[in-house]
Each structure stands twice: as structure tokens, then as C-alpha cells.
Amino acid sequence: MKNGNIIHVKNLTKTFGDFTAVDNISFQVGKGEVFGFLGANGAGKTTAMKMLIGISKPSSGEAQVAGFDVKSQAEKVKRSIGYMSQRFSLYNDLTIRENITFFGGIYGLKKSDIKTKSQNLIDELDLHDEADKLVGSLPLGWKQKVAFSVSLLHDPQIIFLDEPTGGVDPITRRKFWEMIYREAHKGKTIFVTTHYMDEAEYCDRVSIMVAGKIEALDTPKNLKEKYKVESMNQVFLKLARNIE
Amino acid sequence: MKRFIGFIKKEFYHIFRDKRSLFILFGMPIVQVMLFGFAITNEINNVDIAILDHSKDANTKQIIDKISASKYFSIKDFLDNERDIETAFKKGEIKAVLNFEKDFSKKLMTENQATVQILTDATDPNTANTISNYTSSILSSYQELLNKDISIPYQIGVQTRMFYNPELKSVFMFVPGVMTIILMLVSAMMTSISITREKELGTMEILLVSPLKPFQVIVGKVVPYILLSVINAIVIILLSIFVFSMPVEGNLFLLGAETILFIMNALSLGILISTVSASQQTAMMVSLMGLMLPVILLSGFIFPISSMPFPLQVISNIIPARWFIIILKGIMLKGVGLVYLWKETLILVGMTLFFIALSVKKYKIRLE
Amino acid sequence: MILELKMNTIRYIIQKEFKQIFRNKAMLPIIFVLPLIQLAILANAATFEVKNIKFGYIDNDKTSLSRELIEKFNASTYFNVLTDFPSHIIADADMLEGQVDVVLEIPLHFERNLLKEKKTDLSVRINAIDGAAAGVENVYVNRIVQQFNQKVRTELLLVGENINKLQNIATIPSFWYNETLNYKTFMVPGILVLLVTMITLFLSGMNIVREKEIGTLEQINVTPIKKYQFIIGKLFPFLILGLVLLTVGLIIAKLLFDIPIVGSILLMYGYSIIYILVILGMGLFISNFTDTQQQAMFIAWFFMVIFILMSGLFTPIESMPNWAQVLTEFNPIKYYVQVMRMVMLKGAGFSDIYQQLLKTLAYALIMNALAVYSYKKVT
Numbered sequence: 001m002k003n004g005n006i007i008h009v010k011n012l013t014k015t016f017g018d019f020t021a022v023d024n025i026s027f028q029v030g031k032g033e034v035f036g037f038l039g040a041n042g043a044g045k046t047t048a049m050k051m052l053i054g055i056s057k058p059s060s061g062e063a064q065v066a067g068f069d070v071k072s073q074a075e076k077v078k079r080s081i082g083y084m085s086q087r088f089s090l091y092n093d094l095t096i097r098e099n100i101t102f103f104g105g106i107y108g109l110k111k112s113d114i115k116t117k118s119q120n121l122i123d124e125l126d127l128h129d130e131a132d133k134l135v136g137s138l139p140l141g142w143k144q145k146v147a148f149s150v151s152l153l154h155d156p157q158i159i160f161l162d163e164p165t166g167g168v169d170p171i172t173r174r175k176f177w178e179m180i181y182r183e184a185h186k187g188k189t190i191f192v193t194t195h196y197m198d199e200a201e202y203c204d205r206v207s208i209m210v211a212g213k214i215e216a217l218d219t220p221k222n223l224k225e226k227y228k229v230e231s232m233n234q235v236f237l238k239l240a241r242n243i244e
Numbered sequence: 245m246k247r248f249i250g251f252i253k254k255e256f257y258h259i260f261r262d263k264r265s266l267f268i269l270f271g272m273p274i275v276q277v278m279l280f281g282f283a284i285t286n287e288i289n290n291v292d293i294a295i296l297d298h299s300k301d302a303n304t305k306q307i308i309d310k311i312s313a314s315k316y317f318s319i320k321d322f323l324d325n326e327r328d329i330e331t332a333f334k335k336g337e338i339k340a341v342l343n344f345e346k347d348f349s350k351k352l353m354t355e356n357q358a359t360v361q362i363l364t365d366a367t368d369p370n371t372a373n374t375i376s377n378y379t380s381s382i383l384s385s386y387q388e389l390l391n392k393d394i395s396i397p398y399q400i401g402v403q404t405r406m407f408y409n410p411e412l413k414s415v416f417m418f419v420p421g422v423m424t425i426i427l428m429l430v431s432a433m434m435t436s437i438s439i440t441r442e443k444e445l446g447t448m449e450i451l452l453v454s455p456l457k458p459f460q461v462i463v464g465k466v467v468p469y470i471l472l473s474v475i476n477a478i479v480i481i482l483l484s485i486f487v488f489s490m491p492v493e494g495n496l497f498l499l500g501a502e503t504i505l506f507i508m509n510a511l512s513l514g515i516l517i518s519t520v521s522a523s524q525q526t527a528m529m530v531s532l533m534g535l536m537l538p539v540i541l542l543s544g545f546i547f548p549i550s551s552m553p554f555p556l557q558v559i560s561n562i563i564p565a566r567w568f569i570i571i572l573k574g575i576m577l578k579g580v581g582l583v584y585l586w587k588e589t590l591i592l593v594g595m596t597l598f599f600i601a602l603s604v605k606k607y608k609i610r611l612e
Numbered sequence: 613m614i615l616e617l618k619m620n621t622i623r624y625i626i627q628k629e630f631k632q633i634f635r636n637k638a639m640l641p642i643i644f645v646l647p648l649i650q651l652a653i654l655a656n657a658a659t660f661e662v663k664n665i666k667f668g669y670i671d672n673d674k675t676s677l678s679r680e681l682i683e684k685f686n687a688s689t690y691f692n693v694l695t696d697f698p699s700h701i702i703a704d705a706d707m708l709e710g711q712v713d714v715v716l717e718i719p720l721h722f723e724r725n726l727l728k729e730k731k732t733d734l735s736v737r738i739n740a741i742d743g744a745a746a747g748v749e750n751v752y753v754n755r756i757v758q759q760f761n762q763k764v765r766t767e768l769l770l771v772g773e774n775i776n777k778l779q780n781i782a783t784i785p786s787f788w789y790n791e792t793l794n795y796k797t798f799m800v801p802g803i804l805v806l807l808v809t810m811i812t813l814f815l816s817g818m819n820i821v822r823e824k825e826i827g828t829l830e831q832i833n834v835t836p837i838k839k840y841q842f843i844i845g846k847l848f849p850f851l852i853l854g855l856v857l858l859t860v861g862l863i864i865a866k867l868l869f870d871i872p873i874v875g876s877i878l879l880m881y882g883y884s885i886i887y888i889l890v891i892l893g894m895g896l897f898i899s900n901f902t903d904t905q906q907q908a909m910f911i912a913w914f915f916m917v918i919f920i921l922m923s924g925l926f927t928p929i930e931s932m933p934n935w936a937q938v939l940t941e942f943n944p945i946k947y948y949v950q951v952m953r954m955v956m957l958k959g960a961g962f963s964d965i966y967q968q969l970l971k972t973l974a975y976a977l978i979m980n981a982l983a984v985y986s987y988k989k990v991t
Contacts, residue, residue, distance in 0.1 A: 052674060056836070057991065076836075078836040081834070085831065087827035087830075089829075089830055091628070091632070091828055093631075094631060094632065098628070098631060103835070104624075105623070105627075106621050106624055106835050106837045108620065108621060128618045134635075143667075144859060205733045212739055226653070241673055243968050264903070264979060265907055266912070267848065268910045269910070276764045277912070279922070279936070280921055282933055283933065284921055284941075285745040285927060285932070286927045286931075287744060288928055288930075290933040291930055307907055310768060327736075333788060333789075333958060333959070334958050336954055336960075354741075356780060357779075359783075360781060360782070361783075361786060362784065362786065363956075364787055365788055366787035367790055367954075367957045368798055368953075369787075369790055369793035370660040370795075370798075370928075372793065372823075373787075373793055377748075377751055380783050383783055387780065387781050390779045396765075397742045397765070397768075397769070398726060398758070398765045398769070399618075399732075400734060401731070401732070401734070402733070402753065403733055403734065403736065404735075404737075404738060405736070406746055406750075408740055410740065411742040412740055412744070412747055413685060413756050417741060417742045417744070425917070426917075429913065433910070437905070438906070503650065524640060524822075524905045524906070525905065528814065528818065528909045529643075529815075531637060532814055533646050533650075533811070533914060534646065535640055537654055538654065538808065541654045541658055542654070543655055544928065547657055547829065548660075548662065548745055550664045550666065551659050551662060551663050551665075552656065552657050553666060555851045556657045559653070560657075565826060566643050570710065573741050573859075574654050577741055578708055578741075579919065580708055580709075584708060604790070
């Protein structure tokens with residue numbers, strides 16, 4: 001573990017009526033780590049993540065993110081994290097620049113900061129021609145890039161990515177992961193959910209959720225050795241089959 | 245065909261799974277019919293008025309008693325001088341003041357003539373006019389009482405017979421209107437929103453690339469709403485018969501058929517709206533802003549069409565609700581059949597076909 | 613410094629909302645043009661005046677006196693004399709078809725009876741489906757017949773007969789604030805109120821739930837924005853929009869309809885701001901409370917129809933049953949219609965509308981507190 005842990009999760013549970021979406025999970029994420037949060041659709045990944053980013057109240061258990069309790073200090077948690085969801089929630093009817101300004105603004109950045117940051121961002125992503133176009137008119141891959149960059153605006157310590165690469169081609173996905181790595185190298189912690197098992201190989205450690213529980217948690221290498229298989233995909237299939 | 249039925253089933257599940265929307269769709273029309281059926285009336289009753297009596301003698305007392313005994317008025321206040329009138333009107337506490345002149349009885353005896361001034365707050369002209377008419381008629385019946393010993397020669401009496409609604413119940417006027425408005429808005433709004441919703445969520449494209457024909461997709465989306473609207477219509481008709489004692493003088497079967505025709509009309513209008521709007525938001529605003537007031541004001545629901553300026557009478561012809569209200573009143577109150585209502589029925593059929601044809605055309609243009 | 617930061621956050625939301633409103637080319641005409649066209653056109657439709665009455669007659673007498681009576685109806689501006697029916701069977705059929713609303717039947721020997729027996733009767737049939745109109749039609753018919761009667765009587769009577777001994781109570785009607793009983797004076801402010809209310813309620817009602825549906829609300833929920841900042845940021849653009857609409861509407865009222873604006877414009881705007889906040893709070897509450905735009909719009913529609921029809925704008929509140937009158941206490945449109953009419957037409961001042969103002973203010977506080985409360989950043 002580099003520089004200690006930044007996410008602590010202990011016995012975290014979320015129930016909706018009779019249904020237990022997240023069942024008593026515990027884990028830690030280290031600072032600067034790229035942490036993969038894997039699972040089939042409906043396994044409870046997104047629900048678990050929503051508790052960590054403070055928009056869903058845990059039914060029981062506790063979690064600390066960036067040193068703050070997600071139950072009692074949710075708003076402080078939010079200052080320290082960036083979030084990008086599978087729906088890349090930018091406003092389609094605003095331009096890239098306007099989206100950046102808006103989110104910068106509600107994170108309380110200063111006007112001058114927003115200006116320089118958005119310029120940097122546009123330079124970095126090489127979006128000079130598109131900066132004043134409506135987001136709705138951009139291809140999906142670009143939207144995802146912009147959404148990722150917007151989640152970094154306020155310089156968060158941890159970035160939560162919920163299936164960030166859904167629906168795009170392998171090349172775009174690769175490029176996206178390059179961006180993720182660049183941020184990880186800057187010391188940011190990345191918490192990413194995905195159901196692409198090849199992406200799991202890029203993570204420092206992965207956890208695999210099945211039916212609300214974490215069934216495995218280790219580095220991809222160790223997991224493959226443990227289950228004596230070639231790829232993370234096979235690890236996942238084995239685990240899923242065991243449960244059923 | 246099998247696929248088509250499967251698709252309709254899916255639409256049903258869609259609607260019936262959403263308990264909250266279902267509750268809204270069925271509950272709201274019932275609440276509205278009950279509320280409006282009881283509460284909306286253009287009769288003028290219990291109007292708050294004030295008295296300014298400069299005489300306070302036997303005659304004015306008798307007149308005031310008569311006024312306060314009438315169901316039209318309730319005496320809220322007795323004023324002392326003219327200055328109070330303005331204040332009371334401005335506060336909106338009273339709608340009229342009866343001002344009895346000084347020495348009322350004396351003048352009546354000696355000069356055979358005394359005067360009452362009826363001051364009304366005419367910001368509401370209808371109420372003001374009606375108050376003025378009612379007061380006059382109370383006063384003239386009092387006058388007849390005074391003169392009952394004197395026989396007046398050469399009298400022309402008027403025997404009035406009120407047809408179709410002898411008790412002048414305003415319920416008969418409003419229940420068909422309320423029914424029409426609710427069916428129109430609910431049906432048009434539901435379809436336009438549900439179709440644009442698919443567009444917005446991108447699921448419309450998926451449906452369109454499926455082996456279903458575009459026509460089937462639209463019909464499939466509309467069928468469940470036809471059923472919903474028919475159920476709503478039945479409930480509303482039952483309420484109007486059993487709660488508001490509306491008669492159904494004519495053929496119940498014809499009533500049902502015409503209602504279905506009107507529902508189809510509203511639904512096809514909804515489809516048309518959905519073809520011209522790209523988002524749910526636009527569809528909703530068009531069907532709410534575009535339909536609500538025109539349907540309330542130009543259908544003859546509250547305001548008589550024959551009193552409107554000529555251009556508006558012409559415009560009112562394109563409001564489907566206008567024709568359905570005539571049909572409803574015809575069947576329910578007058579007991580007439582298609583012999584009398586064929587024109588209105590044809591107009592509704594024509595409008596429905598027009599809406600459908602126009603939607604198909606718009607739709608094709610978009611697909612090409 | 614901290615306060616400034618808070619204000620800043622709100623400012624960014626406001627900016628964003630305005631951009632989104634003005635960028636939606638399909639919505640702009642619906643928001644700004646459609647309501648004003650409706651005001652200009654529909655205000656002419658809302659009249660309870662009964663005129664152009666479809667009138668027919670059956671003249672069984674065919675004397676100079678009967679023709680004279682029919683001529684009186686012909687001369688009246690209320691009646692369109694349409695048909696001379698040969699029998700009441702045909703007249704009844706026409707009434708069933710809706711061709712005629714009032715039928716006057718003059719009996720055989722009308723003239724002879726009046727002259728000989730000094731008394732005669734006419735019969736009138738009225739289509740009474742619209743009960744109120746039928747009542748008015750009856751009044752008009754009676755008035756014409758009475759005038760005719762009086763004229764005939766003075767012509768026939770010999771001087772000095774007992775008619776002069778009759779005691780007579782004269783009534784002098786006096787219509788305040790609107791001498792000509794112009795319906796537009798009454799309806800234009802009311803319809804303007806409805807349009808402002810509809811636009812602001814529907815737009816605010818759809819607003820948050822739309823972000824929920826698109827997914828952007830979640831993105832906002834992970835930011836440290838305060839609930840009240842979010843709600844204020846959402847309220848403000850629509851408040852401005854409502855006020856702009858109101859202003860253009862008032863200009864139309866003045867220029868096109870020549871509606872008097874007697875009272876204080878400042879008071880009118882002051883009240884309007886509080887009122888629009890009630891509606892917006894309600895809209896945002898609905899928006900927070902629902903899951904889809906469809907649900908939100910149905911609920912907004914439900915309340916809108918109730919508010920409109922029970923506002924006293926089209927039909928009088930006093931005539932409603934008591935329980936319904938109690939319900940109207942919760943109808944914000946009722947207060948707005950009252951206040952606009954009082955201030956615009958009668959020149960009512962602060963102390964006159966004090967009560968409505970207080971109630972509306974309380975309403976605004978409650979609705980907006982609910983809006984803030986119901987906005988859940990955490991589920």
C-alpha cells in the first residue's frame with residue numbers, strides 16, 4: 001500500500017425492502033491505487049459506489065472516504081471526490097466550455113481559475129474546434145473524455161468512475177485508460193467499476209462482486225494464479241458459476 | 245401479427261407496472277369530475293351585498309327582509325354613508341350596495357314613486373348584471389304586492405317553458421364539458437408524451453429497426469391508452485349519471501360509440517403533436533399550453549359560442565371538443581340520435597382522419 | 613467571502629438555466645409567443661353576455677298587433693330573428709337540432725283578447741341546457757314584452773284612469789369600475805394570470821425531474837452544492853421569465869384591450885413576485901417528488917385544471933357549495949386573480965390586499981421550504 005489507505009469500507013450494506021443490493025462488504029483502497037470494482041449487471045457495484053460518493057445512504061455498516069464518514073460528512077466527501085457516471089452526465093444542450101464553467105462554478109472555483117482550467121483542459125484534450133459546440137453533437141468517445149476531465153476540475157483526491165467506457169470501441173477505450181493512468185501517476189486514487197474484464201487487467205487490484213457480496217479481492221495476477229486460469233474473464237466466469 | 249401482439253403486451257406491462265402513474269391516470273379524472281360537477285356553476289347565489297338605508301322606514305325594512313330572504317343575496321353589512329361604499333368595493337368584501345333614498349315611504353305615498361340605487365362592482369360584469377336583474381325583479385314583485393288592490397288593464401302575460409333542463413341546473417351544462425375536457429387533455433397528453441419519451445430515450449430507433457412496421461409501432465403504443473381512456477370515460481359517464489343525475493335520454497350504445505370516436509380523435513391529435521416535437525418537454529408544453537385554454541374557452545364549455553365575436557366563432561369550429569360537447573348534450577339531454585348528430589359525428593371522423601394523415605406524412609418526411 | 617462564494621454558486625446555476633431556456637428553439641415560441649397570442653385572441657371569447665340569441669316565432673294571430681310585437685324583437689340587439697315557424701312541431705324539431713334557442717308563440721286571437729278581455733298570454737319556449745343563458749334569455753323576452761305592453765297600454769288607456777295611482781319603485785343601476793360591463797376588462801387580467809401561472813408551473817415542474825431522467829442531477833448531487841443554493845438557482849430564471857411574460861401581457865392588455873391600470877404598478881409587481889414564487893415552489897416540489905416528466909406533468913396538469921376552474925375567474929366562487937369554497941382557500945390563482953383585478957381595475961392599495969398578500973406569502977414560504985426539503989441529494 002502506498003501512503004496508507006484512503007477508502008475504508010466496513011460491513012457496508014444497502015437494502016431496498018426485502019432485497020439486499022449490497023451485502024455486508026468490507027475493503028480498503030490505498031492512496032494512488034487504481035481499484036477495479038467488477039461484477040455483472042445487477043451485482044450491486046453501482047449501489048455500492050453511490051454510497052461511497054454520498055448520494056445513497058447506507059442501511060448499515062460504515063465507510064470513510066478521504067477521511068470523512070459517508071453518512072455524517074457526505075458533503076465533505078463530495079469536495080474530495082470526482083465522479084463520472086455511466087451516463088456521462090454532461091448537459092447536451094450546453095457547449096463543452098459552458099459545461100466546464102458550470103461544474104467549475106458549482107464546485108466553488110474562482111472565476112479566474114475556471115478560465116485557466118478550462119483552457120488547459122481544452123488544450124490537453126485538443127478540443128479547440130469543438131470547445132464551443134454543443135455536447136449533444138459530439139461522438140460518445142469524446143463526451144466521455146470531456147466528462148472525465150470535468151470530474152477532475154476541482155482537483156479531487158479520488159475519482160469514481162462508473163462504467164466509464166460503456167458503448168465505445170476498443171481503441172477509444174484504450175485511450176481512455178491512458179487518461180486514467182495519467183491521473184493515477186499524478187497521485188490520484190481511481191475507483192472504477194466495469195464489466196469489461198480486459199479492463200480489469202489494467203487495475204492495480206480488483207474486487208469481484210457477485211449478488212451483493214465481494215467474492216474475491218486481489219491483484220489481477222494473484223487472482224489468475226489462484227483460480228489457475230489465463231485471463232480475468234475466466235476468473236470472473238469461474239466465480240459466477242460457483243455462486244450459482 | 246404475433247410480434248405485434250407481443251409488442252402491445254409489452255406496452256401494457258409498461259403502463260401497469262408504474263403504479264404511481266396509473267393512480268394518477270385513473271384517480272385524477274374522478275377527483276376532477278366530482279369536484280367540478282359540484283363546484284362549478286355559473287348561477288349567482290349568496291352574493292355578499294351591503295345596504296345603505298337613508299330612510300329606515302316600514303317599506304325599506306320590508307324590502308330588506310325580502311332581499312335577505314332570497315337565496316341570491318346575503319347581507320354582509322349595513323353602511324352609514326356613501327364614502328364607505330368605495331372602501332368596501334376596494335376590499336372586495338361585497339359585490340353590491342342597495343342605496344335607499346331618504347324619505348322612501350313618504351315619497352312612495354305622496355309622489356307614488358321612490359328610488360333605490362343598485363350600485364354594483366362591475367369588475368365582474370356578469371355578476372354585476374345578474375345582481376342588478378335579480379334586485380329589480382325582487383323590487384318589482386314587492387311593487388306588485390303594494391299594488392295588489394289595483395287591477396291593471398291590458399296585460400300581456402308570458403308563459404315560459406324551459407326545454408331539456410326545466411330546473412335550469414347548471415350541472416347539465418358543465419358535466420358534459422368537464423367530461424370532454426378531461427378526455428381530450430388526458431388522451432392527447434398521454435400519447436404525445438409516451439411517444440416522444442421513446443424518442444428521447446432512443447428506444448424509438450430500436451423499435452423502428454425492428455421488423456415491426458412504423459405504423460404498428462404507433463398503433464401498439466396507442467392501443468393501451470385507448471383502453472385507459474375508455475375506462476376513464478366509462479367511469480366519468482357513470483359518475484355523471486349516478487352522482488349528478490344526468491339523464492341519458494338517447495341511446496347508450498350511441499353514446500359509447502361517439503365517446504370512443506372522440507377518444508380516437510384526441511389520441512390522434514396526441515400522435516400528431518408527438519411527430520412535431522423532439523422532446524417530452526416540447527410535447528407536454530404543446531399539449532398543455534396549446535390545448536388547455538383553447539379547449540376550455542372555445543368549446544362552449546363555459547362561454548356560449550354564439551356570443552363570441554364572429555372570427556372566434558369561426559375558430560371554434562376547429563376545436564374537436566366543441567363538436568363532442570354538442571353530441572354529448574344531444575344524446576344525454578335531448579335524446580336525439582344520429583339523424584340529428586350526423587354532421588358533428590362526421591366532423592369528428594374527418595378531423596381524426598386528418599390528424600392521422602398529417603402524422604403519417606410528417607413521420608415519413610422524418611424517416612427519409 | 614464565504615457569502616460571496618455561495619452567491620457565486622447560485623449564479624452559475626442561473627446562468628446555466630437561462631442558456632438552456634434560450635437555446636431550446638422549439639420551446640421559445642411556446643413560452644413567449646403562444647401565451648401572448650392566446651391572451652390576444654382568447655380574451656375575446658370569455659364572455660357570459662348573451663347575445664345573437666337564435667330566435668324564432670310562431671304567429672298564429674297574424675294581426676297588426678302581433679306583427680308589431682315581432683318587430684320589437686327584430687329591433688332588439690339581443691335577438692337574431694330567424695324563422696317564422698308555421699307550427700310548433702317544426703319549431704320543436706328545430707330546437708332539437710339546435711337551430712333555434714327561443715321560440716315565441718303568439719296565440720290565435722291575441723289582439724282580440726287583449727282588446728276585449730283586456731288580458732292575453734304569450735307562450736315562450738327556451739332551450740335551457742345552458743341554464744344561466746336560458747335565465748337571461750327569459751329576462752330579455754319579458755323585458756321586451758313588458759315594454760311593448762306598456763306602450764300598448766298607454767295608447768289604449770283613457771286619460772285619468774287608475775293607472776297613475778300605482779306605486780312605483782324606480783331602480784337605478786350603477787355599474788362601478790366598468791360602466792359598459794365590458795367583459796374584457798374582467799377577463800384580460802384573469803387570463804393573463806392563468807398564462808403566467810401555466811408557463812411557470814409547467815416549466816418548473818418539468819425542470820428537476822428532467823435532470824433526473826437525463827442523469828445530470830446525479831452529477832450535481834455529487835457536488836458539495838447546498839440544497840437551498842440549488843433551489844434558488846432554479847427559481848430565479850423562471851421568476852424572471854414569469855415577470856417578462858407578465859410585463860408583455862400587461863402591455864398587450866393596455867394597448868390592445870385598453871384595460872385600465874388604476875392601481876400601483878409597484879404593488880402589482882411586488883405581489884406578482886411572491887405569487888410566482890408560490891407557483892415555482894410548487895412546481896419544483898412536484899418535480900422533486902416524481903420520477904418521470906410524465907408523472908410530473910400529470911400532477912401539474914391536475915392541479916392546474918382545478919386551480920383554473922375553481923379560481924372564480926370563469927364561474928363565481930360564492931355559488932359553490934361551502935366545502936368547495938373552503939377548498940378554494942388553498943387556490944393561489946384565486947388570490948392572484950382577486951389581487952390583479954382589485955389593483956388594476958379598482959386601484960386597491962396595500963391595505964386592501966393585505967389579507968391576500970399575507971396568505972400568499974405564507975404559501976410561498978411553505979411551498980419553497982417543501983421544495984428545498986424534498987430535494988434529496990441522498991437517497
